[in-house]
Amino acid sequence: MERSRREFLKIAGVSAAIGLGTGPVIEAVAAATGHQAAPEAQVAHHPEALKATRWGMVVDTRKIESAEQIERMVEACHKEHNVPMLEEARHQIKWIWETHFHNAFPSQSTDRISEHLEHTLLPVMCNHCENPPCVRACPTKATFKRESDGIVMMDFHRCIGCRFCMAACPYGSRSFNFRDPRPFIAETNKAYPTRMKGVVEKCNFCVERLAVGKLPACVEVSEGILTFGDLNDPDSEVSQLLKENYAIRRKTNLGTGPSVYYIV
Amino acid sequence: MNDKGKIVTGLVIFAALVTFPFWYNLGKAAPPPEVVLTEKAKAAGECVMPKEEIRTEHMQLLDVWRDTQVRDGQTVYINAKGKAYTMSLSNTCLDCHSNYKDFCDRCHAYASTDPYCWDCHIDNPKEGE
Ligand code: SF4
Ligand code: SF4
Ligand code: SF4
Numbered sequence: 001m002e003r004s005r006r007e008f009l010k011i012a013g014v015s016a017a018i019g020l021g022t023g024p025v026i027e028a029v030a031a032a033t034g035h036q037a038a039p040e041a042q043v044a045h046h047p048e049a050l051k052a053t054r055w056g057m058v059v060d061t062r063k064i065e066s067a068e069q070i071e072r073m074v075e076a077c078h079k080e081h082n083v084p085m086l087e088e089a090r091h092q093i094k095w096i097w098e099t100h101f102h103n104a105f106p107s108q109s110t111d112r113i114s115e116h117l118e119h120t121l122l123p124v125m126c127n128h129c130e131n132p133p134c135v136r137a138c139p140t141k142a143t144f145k146r147e148s149d150g151i152v153m154m155d156f157h158r159c160i161g162c163r164f165c166m167a168a169c170p171y172g173s174r175s176f177n178f179r180d181p182r183p184f185i186a187e188t189n190k191a192y193p194t195r196m197k198g199v200v201e202k203c204n205f206c207v208e209r210l211a212v213g214k215l216p217a218c219v220e221v222s223e224g225i226l227t228f229g230d231l232n233d234p235d236s237e238v239s240q241l242l243k244e245n246y247a248i249r250r251k252t253n254l255g256t257g258p259s260v261y262y263i264v
Numbered sequence: 265m266n267d268k269g270k271i272v273t274g275l276v277i278f279a280a281l282v283t284f285p286f287w288y289n290l291g292k293a294a295p296p297p298e299v300v301l302t303e304k305a306k307a308a309g310e311c312v313m314p315k316e317e318i319r320t321e322h323m324q325l326l327d328v329w330r331d332t333q334v335r336d337g338q339t340v341y342i343n344a345k346g347k348a349y350t351m352s353l354s355n356t357c358l359d360c361h362s363n364y365k366d367f368c369d370r371c372h373a374y375a376s377t378d379p380y381c382w383d384c385h386i387d388n389p390k391e392g393e
Contacts, residue, residue, distance in 0.1 A: 040344040041313075043332050043351070049339070148337070155334045156384065188386060191355055196383040211339045 048213030052230030054150040055128065055205055056259040057216075058238045058247065063225045064120045070098040073123055073218035073226070077203070080217040082194045084177075084184035093175040095203040096125040096218055104250055104262075117264060123218070123226070126173040126203040127250060128152045130257030137168035143200075150231075150259060151205045161198035170254050174202045231259060297374040300366035308360055312341065312349050323379075326353060354385045362387075 045051075064070070077083070077096045086092050098121040102109040132152045134143050142158035143165050145151070166174045180197045188194065192208065195201050206216035219226045229238035238261075241247075247261040311318045313325065329351040332338050341351045350356050361367045364387040372379060 042342045043336075043338045044340040044342060044348075045337065046339045049337070144335075146335070146337070153334065155330075157330060157334075190386050193354055193384040193386065196380075207337060211337050 046212050050210045050213055050215070052149050052236075053232040054130075054230060054259065055210070056150075056229065056231035056238050056261065057125075057205075057219075058227045058241045058261045058263060059123060060225055060227070060241070060245075060263045061117065061120060061122060062263060063223070064122070067098060067121050069223060069225060070121055070123045072221045074098070076217040076221045077125075079187065080189055080192065080206075080209075081204075082181075082185050082188055082192055083201075084181035084194075085186060086179070086181075086184050091178045093177065093181065093201060095175075095201070096123055098122065099124050105248065107251065107253060108248060114264075122262065124171070124173075124250075125218075125260065126152060126169075126205075127171060127256065127258030127260045128205055130259065131255060133168040133170065133254075133256060134165035134174065137164040139164065151207055153204055153207060154201065156193075156195055156199050156201070159199045161200065163200060165200060170251055170256065171258075174200050176200050294374070297370040299370050300363055302360060302363050302367075304362070305360040312343055312356070326357075326381075329353070353381060358385065358387065 074096050078085070081095060083093050083095055101113060101117045101120070101122060104122050104124050128151055130150065132143075132145055135145050135152060138144070139162060140158045140160055142155050142160070144153060144155070146153055161176065163176055166172075166176060177195050177197050177199050181195055185194060206214070206218075209216060214220075215228055216226075219228045227237050227241055229236035231238055231242075233239060241263065242261060245263045247263045249258040249261055252258070313321065318325070329341065332341075333351050339351055341349045343349065358364075364382065368382075
């Protein structure tokens with residue numbers, strides 16, 4: 001008994017020493033075989049990529065004449081981004097949708113608002129807030145604000161579906177995939193991925209289009225209702241519009257600093 | 265009391281049982297997978313990285329591509345030879361390798377890995393193929 005215990009301890013000691021000793025060897029082998037993505041390769045921006053320091057959108061509500069105009073924007077966005085069409089209200093996914101003034105601006109509506117505003121539907125989407133509560137709530141950094149251009153983005157790969165961001169967003173800009181979205185996409189855009197069950201999604205200000213020099217899909221079909229540009233550039237079209245017109249933002253009292261403005 | 269005989273017999277049986285799968289499969293190694301290249305991939309002649317590297321390192325490359333695309337908005341990858349590609353699994357990789365079953369799946373099944381890229385990235389074929 002005595003002896004076998006000694007033997008055991010000896011063997012254990014030797015194995016531990018071998019185990020410790022192999023660490024550096026493994027590392028050396030890994031280094032020698034160059035275990036990393038080709039170091040000589042480079043990455044670059046697309047030559048036509050649109051750039052800004054703070055992207056923003058201006059909605060000219062005076063130009064809205066019919067609900068069809070907004071439906072066209074919704075259709076363009078949802079087609080582009082493979083957003084599923086689900087019947088059941090609690091399962092629906094929305095990146096951009098239409099709503100009444102008193103819903104979009106609960107604290108700004110009074111008992112007498114202009115007839116036009118009272119009867120028109122307004123397009124609403126993620127506001128790409130300057131101080132986004134969704135980003136603070138996200139435990140995985142799946143939702144983050146791009147410091148370079150202010151876009152509040154999602155890395156769907158990282159989203160664990162905890163939905164903290166949905167609770168944090170005061171605008172309801174985010175939707176959760178309660179079901180596998182694939183069967184509910186009528187016509188897939190093969191250039192853009194779909195999402196899977198258990199992932200949150202929202203408007204991304206069309207980053208994938210900006211990156212190749214295109215304006216957001218909703219802006220393109222908006223007949224001048226939507227204007228997109230750099231809020232930090234005093235000469236941009238959006239800055240000009242905001243200089244010349246009175247515009248409001250949604251729920252500014254919360255301190256989120258929306259980048260979507262509505263000329264009323 | 266000497267159970268030496270019993271213990272040794274037991275050990276031999278144990279060793280035989282544990283190593284049984286090795287004996288059983290001796291000389292019957294599963295053949296390495298054969299991947300099928302599409303016409304488009306054949307015509308391209310070369311991949312983003314040299315064949316041996318892309319074979320072993322495509323997951324690291326895709327990881328870098330994803331972060332660069334999503335976080336930095338850079339979309340162009342210029343490889344060691346100076347050739348430019350769009351960094352996109354959907355639009356670059358799966359454009360040539362539009363035969364998921366006979367390409368991606370073959371090695372992944374052989375290596376017993378189960379990546380779920382295709383839950384979101386559409387397993388082409390794109391129109392006309
Ligand atoms: S609108 Fe909501 S989802 Fe969009 S950035 Fe602001 S808090 Fe986040
Ligand atoms: S649901 Fe996804 S994006 Fe939202 S907070 Fe959780 S991990 Fe972040
Ligand atoms: S900016 Fe792009 S993602 Fe956002 S609502 Fe418009 S089309 Fe959709």
